[in-house]
């Protein structure tokens with residue numbers, strides 16, 4: 001047993017570090033570290049740099065332009081990116097729809113969609129959830145009726161992340177209303193510019209516009225946009241979920257956040273002493289630190305098992321729960337570190353070109369919005385309750 | 399021992415209850431919240447007409463002569479409606495301080511104006527480097543002509559942006575966190591030498607950073623001796639915040655319960671899942687604790703100083719702890735809906751969490767409790 005990286009893995013880490021030192025734009029890293037908004041251009045600029053390096057598609061096979069990295073190498077890469085303040089790659093194209101197209105798509109579909117995903121020329125969003133179908137995804141109602149060489153799609157998707165920027169949406173739609181729930185579903189790719197699509201913003205409790213409602217009113221979608229077989233969309237959906245859960249532990253993000261939190265706690269003064277010397281606060285920092293160690297080792301064990309050929313299955317549900325709870329706890333501590341200055345709400349200060357005075361210490365202005373925003377982590381990607389149901393069923397056999 | 403409200407307290411409860419039910423539906427609140435003032439001036443007049451602005455003051459000024467329980471009843475009702483108006487700032491914090499320290503003439507002028515709804519105040523006590531410590535005061539005031547000249551910075555002054563006048567704590571003696579040498583002043587919010595930077599807070603209220611630069615100030619009470627009265631007003635403020643949190647937590651629990659009974663997934667109401675039933679039970683348990691501690695605090699204001707301080711610290715700490723659980727669970731059990739600005743429960747969650755950042759958070763009050771751990775509660 002050896003918990004250290006091998007010399008080859010260490011050399012790989014050095015290579016990643018030199019790349020990030022040389023190529024990660026400083027303005028983007030600074031926005032990430034200060035919790036400021038990234039524009040669409042920022043994300044695209046970074047993703048194009050990654051693509052030039054050939055490091056955009058971690059989970060694709062090599063022949064389609066993937067990195068061909070081992071699970072441990074992917075893990076190292078993701079950790080280093082978080083440490084350096086590189087923005088997370090937007091998952092909807094490269095990590096969600098692309099693996100489905102690679103696995104179930106036709107040759108024409110691969111030709112048509114993969115290059116523009118790799119080069120971040122086309123933005124995708126995920127059209128799964130509906131007002132009546134959240135945890136119970138298979139209860140979705142948006143219907144697609146075949147008429148000659150196209151489907152006519154009518155219905156509504158909701159909580160669609162970054163749908164306001166998207167060029168395309170991948171959707172689960174009901175093609176056979178008479179079949180059993182999971183069996184009448186198909187996986188459709190839809191151009192957002194098609195007539196009949198309306199996108200309406202949904203504002204979240206932190207005042208952000210991240211999610212949207214997407215309405216479909218008799219939208220004509222060519223039959224060649226179907227991925228896989230008609231009524232076999234649930235297989236695609238489940239396959240996609242295994243990719244949605246990679247990197248779900250967020251170890252890198254938690255490490256970077258904890259480091260920042262400690263810096264803040266050393267600076268903030270309370271009763272004439274740094275906050276980090278306050279026994280109660282320090283105790284909670286220690287608690288987060290040990291939980292993070294436990295998470296990291298559990299994550300590495302899961303990654304190593306995948307390396308050895310096992311596929312991370314229900315184990316990733318443990319990681320989702322542990323990782324999201326930890327990230328949420330860190331945002332709670334940031335809020336506490338800010339003290340009374342957790343109260344001001346200054347959305348304009350989240351923009352990088354904001355040159356006004358901060359209210360109170362600079363770190364404080366984003367802590368409460370971040371705390372509330374991060375509540376989403378235990379709700380989406382399969383809520384933490386649903387993850388527990390999966391563990392109970394798949395691992396415990398209950 | 400009797401946990402029943404008196405007839406008068408019950409009438410007060412009904413008055414506030416009716417006002418919030420009829421005059422404060424969520425969409426009306428949202429309109430007031432997003433207005434320039436951040437609350438409704440008409441609603442404030444209604445408070446005056448109903449006598450609510452006089453609750454802690456003597457009948458001489460048209461008041462109700464109320465104490466902890468009366469303020470509790472009002473604040474709990476306000477918590478249920480997520481009331482935006484500057485009641486805590488004007489009546490509970492500033493008004494009671496003027497009432498304790500002011501001369502007859504000052505009270506005649508100021509308290510009557512508060513009760514009549516003509517004067518809105520804010521308490522400028524805490525400072526940028528002082529976190530939750532009200533004795534950390536570096537602002538100073540010096541005699542100047544008939545009055546004083548005041549200089550210093552005040553942090554996150556609740557409703558300081560729209561107040562007509564400010565009650566300001568400044569040093570006329572001592573240093574650092576000395577209890578002696580703290581004085582209270584009245585300062586016209588629009589006077590020369592006062593600059594305010596107002597902003598919205600994340601829970602939809604308003605506050606301001608305020609800088610005083612040789613601003614003309616009028617002393618309240620004896621020079622250098624404001625600390626006891628200040629702490630008595632802060633104690634009332636803590637009771638009001640605990641009660642407001644309890645009211646808000648009650649609604650958050652009720653709305654969540656209603657939601658899980660109604661929301662269907664997998665062919666059943668999600669409230670049928672035992673995993674969620676237990677979570678809902680735990681929320682209710684936290685609510686019960688919060689309510690108990692609020693009553694405890696409200697009825698302890700006349701206890702010996704240290705006993706009162708200990709109980710109030712415990713109450714505010716429990717509110718911080720239970721409030722976080724209720725707020726987070728209310729969002730979680732609502733799923734994506736809980737994350738939405740258009741969902742009322744999200745606003746309750748925000749207010750409940752942010753109450754922990756006013757007048758001392760969980761950590762601050764646990765520190766007070768640790769300091770007072772050996773105070774014998776039975777001595778009361």
Ligand SMILES: Cc1cc2nc3c(=O)[nH]c(=O)nc-3n(C[C@H](O)[C@H](O)[C@H](O)COP(=O)(O)OP(=O)(O)OC[C@H]3O[C@@H](n4cnc5c(N)ncnc54)[C@H](O)[C@@H]3O)c2cc1C
Nearest residue numbers: 126128129134135159160161376380383385730731733734
């Ligand atoms: C910020 C954000 C971004 C999102 N982005 C996208 C996106 O881009 N694309 C997309 O398709 N979707 C997206 N979603 C939707 C997300 O996947 C759903 O919110 C999630 O699946 C939960 O569904 P729901 O909100 O309908 O909650 P519900 O399913 O109604 O759940 C409500 C509560 O009940 C619990 N619950 C439900 N069933 C059970 C059970 N059987 N046992 C125990 N507890 C249960 C849940 O855990 C939750 O606490 C996003 C959501 C959010 C908040």
